[in-house]
Amino acid sequence: MTTLMPTRISPSSLTTPAELHFSDSDMKLFQEMMYRETGIRLADAKQNLVQSRLRKRVEALQLPSFSAYHAYVTAPGHQDEFQACLEALTTNETFFFRHKQHWDFLLGTIMPHWRQQVPASADFRAWSAASSTGEEAYSLAIALTAGLSGSAHGVHIDATDINTQVLERAARGIYSAYALQKLTPRCLKQYFTKLPDNSGHQVQEQLRRLVSFRQHNLQQASSGKPYDLILLRNVLIYFDGESKATVMRHVSARLRSGGWLILGGAETLNDRSSEFSYVRPTIYRKR
Numbered sequence: 685m686t687t688l689m690p691t692r693i694s695p696s697s698l699t700t701p702a703e704l705h706f707s708d709s710d711m712k713l714f715q716e717m718m719y720r721e722t723g724i725r726l727a728d729a730k731q732n733l734v735q736s737r738l739r740k741r742v743e744a745l746q747l748p749s750f751s752a753y754h755a756y757v758t759a760p761g762h763q764d765e766f767q768a769c770l771e772a773l774t775t776n777e778t779f780f781f782r783h784k785q786h787w788d789f790l791l792g793t794i795m796p797h798w799r800q801q802v803p804a805s806a807d808f809r810a811w812s813a814a815s816s817t818g819e820e821a822y823s824l825a826i827a828l829t830a831g832l833s834g835s836a837h838g839v840h841i842d843a844t845d846i847n848t849q850v851l852e853r854a855a856r857g858i859y860s861a862y863a864l865q866k867l868t869p870r871c872l873k874q875y876f877t878k879l880p881d882n883s884g885h886q887v888q889e890q891l892r893r894l895v896s897f898r899q900h901n902l903q904q905a906s907s908g909k910p911y912d913l914i915l916l917r918n919v920l921i922y923f924d925g926e927s928k929a930t931v932m933r934h935v936s937a938r939l940r941s942g943g944w945l946i947l948g949g950a951e952t953l954n955d956r957s958s959e960f961s962y963v964r965p966t967i968y969r970k971r
């Protein structure tokens with residue numbers, strides 16, 4: 685495991701933040717690295733954002749420049765810092781029950797359809813494919829538990845992300861007011877435990893048990909039992925045509941025929957004709 689360099693006085697540790705310059709060619713280095721590894725296209729307009737996120741890492745490691753940091757993270761043996769760099773550059777915004785129409789559609793259309801088609805004891809299998817800190821996966825757990833209550837059906841939810849830090853937070857399941865903004869007081873009371881010292885609300889154990897979090901890069905294929913529903917929301921927007929096509933190939937391979945795919949509010953599939961039929965904006969069904 686790579687550890688951070690210890691704090692010590694050296695010429696490079698005397699570098700003040702103001703002296704660190706982030707050039708266009710530095711931006712290019714990190715744009716190329718991000719695209720190669722994750723498929724994410726960091727827009728030129730994000731130069732200031734990239735600089736401010738990486739500055740913290742450059743300073744923590746006491747390196748003299750951003751290009752030295754790039755050399756450091758891409759050198760053999762620095763996998764942990766490489767991961768920290770990727771994580772500093774991903775956007776993890778999310779909250780419970782984001783995009784209300786999707787949850788209404790799940791309960792009002794997907795669940796009734798599914799229940800008509802499967803044996804009475806079948807598990808509903810769902811994948812939150814860019815889960816960030818877990819709000820989406822636990823929203824699924826709440827909606828499915830409520831939608832299937834009184835039946836013999838079970839619920840199985842996989843939740844994945846490329847960023848291990850957000851996954852650690854997801855597994856703890858502790859949330860502050862921002863994440864919980866769309867929840868009704870009743871839902872909060874039923875599925876969360878208020879922690880002492882105002883340190884947040886924790887998702888109750890019976891829901892946490894339904895969700896398995898693990899790291900996965902959507903640019904890579906995966907295998908396993910097919911899903912009835914895949915949420916692939918607010919991640920395709922970061923990819924270009926080629927990396928989006930790769931992700932779609934991998935995601936489609938994990939959805940059962942007749943299964944549902946839900947994208948983020950601003951996302952669409954380019955090629956609607958082939959594997960998916962269009963249901964309504966952002967919602968598709970595998971043929």
Ligand SMILES: C[S@@+](CC[C@H](N)C(=O)[O-])C[C@H]1O[C@@H](n2cnc3c(N)ncnc32)[C@H](O)[C@@H]1O
Nearest residue numbers: 722774777778814816846847901902917918919
């Ligand atoms: C904006 S969040 C979306 C969270 C949630 N799906 C939602 O809609 O509220 C995007 C997430 O995609 C993840 N991500 C970006 N590129 C990825 C990749 N190649 N593979 C897996 N996850 C990725 C980021 O780490 C981030 O947590």
